[in-house]
Amino acid sequence: MSSDDSCENPPGSCFICHQPSSDSCRKSNHDETVYFCSKEHERLHSGDKTSSCFPYRVTKSHQVGRFLVASRKILRGEIIFQELPGIVGPNPVVSSPICVACYKQVGPRSSCPKCGFPLCEESCERDHGFICEHLHRFGIDLTPEEMCDSSILHAILPLKLLLSKESNPHVYNCLSILMDHREDRLNDPEYLEGIQTPILKSLERSLSTYSTDELLKALGIVEVNSYEVYNLTGHSGFRGLFCLTSLLSHDCVPKRRPIIGHETPYGLTMISTRNINEGEILSINYVHTQKPNRIRRRTLKDNWYFECSCKRCEDEAEFGLHPDAIWCDSCQEGLIKPSHKGIYCCDKCSREKSQGCIEDLIESLESQKAEIDRQDVNQYLELYRRSSVLLGENHYFLNSPRRWIIPLFCRPLTSSPRLVPSPDMLRDKIQLCEGYLRLLNKIEPGLSKNRGKVLYEWAECSLKLLNVRGGGDKDLLVSIRSALKESLACLEHEQHPSFEYTLGKAASKTLILVNEFIGNH
Incomplete structure (x- = not known):
């Protein structure tokens, strides 16, 4: 949101930046x-x-x-x-060297002869010219490795925001009045030590004509309002405002x-x-929809400094999903759910567990997941089955293996290029899709990207199982057609060459075949 304190747009002023307009x-x-x-x-x-x-x-x-x-x-x-985007800059969490003009990954020997920062080709040397002098001041006495340090990369986007005041005032006038939460951040010791102090030093070295207040405001605007931008490979090398x-x-x-x-x-x-x-x-949604109240609300408070009071956050059961509940290891029947006091309590036998105990369990499962090869669907299936014994059916942790299993399961992979899925495998995948869809229908209803992907996977798998059984189930075909139509609607605006765009094209082709089959029977 905007930091503008006035509730009235001045007469005859631009609707978005408040500059005088005719x-x-x-x-x-x-x-x-x-x-x-x-x-x-x-x-x-x-x-x-x-x-x-x-x-x-x-x-x-x-x-x-x-x-x-x-x-x-x-x-x-x-x-x-x-x-x-008004401006685009590098994502400070990227670990490998990236070009400071186009933000693609580059080799360690590619760099600008003037400022010393990584560049990938001649056109990028020209494109970064307007900030080259300032980057040179950033990079004085820095090694190539230090130029890829997060505190240096972190400073480039606020630098570009401040420089846009002269180079592109229409952009600056829009972005400079966004919320920066400066006062809240000044009371956050972790932010001051880890982000603000080192980045401020880089900015002060490059922008000596700007006051500390202006530098802090630009940094705050970037921190509160930037969005990750993903390239063709699906990696986020940059952020945009x-x-x-x-x-x-x-x-x-x-x-x-x-x-x-x-x-x-x-x-x-x-x-x-x-x-x-x-x-x-x-x-x-500023935060991931599939996280539970406990994590979403804490993230919102830590990063955007407000307490969310939406319908979901006000509902302790989160629409009956209980995404933070685990099975009770005492009575073997109830769910241990979070309470207002920070204690987790079984709804059958009243067994209690501390939040720390719950977090330790999830941390252990996360560690197991981190060791899995992302293309090894069997390991993900094994983790999902082990976790399902411990966690409630809608627990947020289960969504992570689900997201990897569903697009890979029952498909030929490098490890098994000639795989022909058995009917049992197809039924298992359909069951996974249906469970995930029940969750998504409540927390990401409508034309969400995740629903579009899972609906297609369900329809494709159901069609394969129908073919194995010899066809003939017209009601199922109608349901498959309905799922494909909804999947297409969800993925309609996805852009080439994303995975979602490819799924949308596949859904369109499959829908044509299903319509022809229904029409002929």
Whole structure:
């Protein structure tokens, strides 16, 4: 959200950055005139290819600043808005050397002759020219290994934000008024020691004309509002700041999701996953939806400094899923569930366990998972079966092996290229898919990416089992067709060449075959 304290947009000012504006939207169906200061900001309001405005408006309150609401009823699958990142920079968690221009992985000997930072080709040497001088100041007396240190990489995105004030003021005017949570972070010793202090030193070395307050604000904006951007290989070598997306509120069961392109310019498309009523606050999930209340709420408090009060967080049972519950090892019948006091208690025999005991169990399972080869589906299956004896059927840990097992199971792999799955294997996979879907239907309902993938896997596997049995079950075929249609709707906007895009194409081809078969019988 925005840090702007005012609840009123000044008359005749840009709807998104508040700069003085004379141009207004001629196709707007809003009650109030919408002004914009530039073509770039006009595109945030109505895009390039649409004949009408995007179905949102910017609203303000004293409590939370600026946020987005639906300006009309939005149907599921609709595009709410599209935008390009204002700036893109490296992800500080990347361990291998990356090009500071395009953020691809590079060899250890590739570097700019001026600033010394890694580059991958001549065009990147030209592209990073406007920050080269500042990177040179960063890198004085640093070894090539030290240039890949997280505190150095961490400083590049706030550096680019500050430099955009001169190089791209339309971008800077949008991003500079986003929330930075400076005051909250100053009370966080771990953040001060681990991130702020070392990064601030790098920024002060490069940007001597900026005050400490300006540097801290830029760093805070980046920390609160940046999104990971994934390249074609699925690795996140960089982060981006998106103006509109940063104004979205949080909900643990969101009704919209972003799809970010895997190639430059890394455009973002925000789609609705369910129907949205006019006036409804537009939100996404800041944290992983498949984590339980205990972890989600702590992460939100630690990183965004608020207590979530959405319907899911207010429901101790989390829609009856109990994703943090384990089977009772005392009575062998009940579930040991978390309580408000931080103690886990069995719902049958009242046996208690401490939160630390529960966390130790999950940590042990996580360690076992970390040792598994990601392509070894049999090891994942074994871990899943062992864990299922200990954990409740909807426990959040089980989702991780499920996500790896479902796309690999019953498919030829490098280790077994001629695999022909048996009927029992097919039934096991179908059961896995159905269990996962029951969970996703509650915490990621509608056109979520995960639902789209699992629905396709269920449909494909069910079709294979039907063929093994000799066909003839028209009701099952109709269910398969319905699942494929829903999968296609979920994956419609996925971008080439992502795995989800490939699944969407496969779902489309399979749907044609199923329709033909139903039509002929």
